[in-house]
Amino acid sequence: MVLRAREIMSNRVVTVRADAPVSLAEQRLAEFRFSALPVIDDRNRLVGMVSVVDLLRHREEQPDGSRTPVEAVMTRDVVHMSPNAGVGIIAHRMRTYGELRVVPIVDRGVLVGVVTRSDLIRPRPTGNAVSRAVRRFLERRSEDLRPSTTYRPPPRRPRSLPLDARIRDAMTSTDLVTVTEEQTTEEAAALLTGRRLTSLPVVRAGDRLVGVISEADLLRDPLDGRRTGRPRTVGGTMSRDPVTVGPDDELRIARRLMSDRGFRILPVVQAGRLVGVISRRDLL
16 A cells, blocks of 8 residues: 555644745744745745755845845745655655755645655554554654653854854764664664754764765665665665865855755764764754
């Protein structure tokens, strides 16, 4: 039986209005640790998407443009699917469009949910459609009734960085989440979804960086014609020779790499050793 978008989508969607200021979009992206938000009109109709990259580019062009409306910086041509779309089709779209991490689910023009890469790499629910729906309802209900246990790093105090700021001034250097080549892809997927991360550095003894594993590496495209599943270990799945930056590099280098090449995080390496990571949210 084909698994449908409505069975795995998140229907409690954080959105932003098209006429809201970009400062509100920045606040929600930082608070909920998302990479993009659906943009809606006053009738809850999907009109675009706004991403961290959109906001970083806007900041470069207009440093004092916090009151600019979201509709001026959002992406209007949005890939979206219906609630009845097969999960395999959604995975294929995400693999085809490498930057795509969130697919809005739209029913007759109205936004009803989103499917993310995290939704697709989680263990698939078993049983028939009714039992899957009941299990999903109970999981959501239990989440509503208990304090959230989702990992969130401690909030940072907003600060203004000097024009000549270095990567060490903005990077995350404590409590780094990493994996080794020997760990299973299931363990990596659990860390990514549980900690709400998009990528993990892969290290050997002594924190030597050997690769990066991301949601995209773990996302299998059922329409690519391959009969084999993904490798079982991180070492067989990860991207080797990742692009890195140094702690003393200028911050603008990281911003340019993320804007131009689509990186969501960059490992920060000194003498071959992982000393931190810098993400889009760190820049935002």
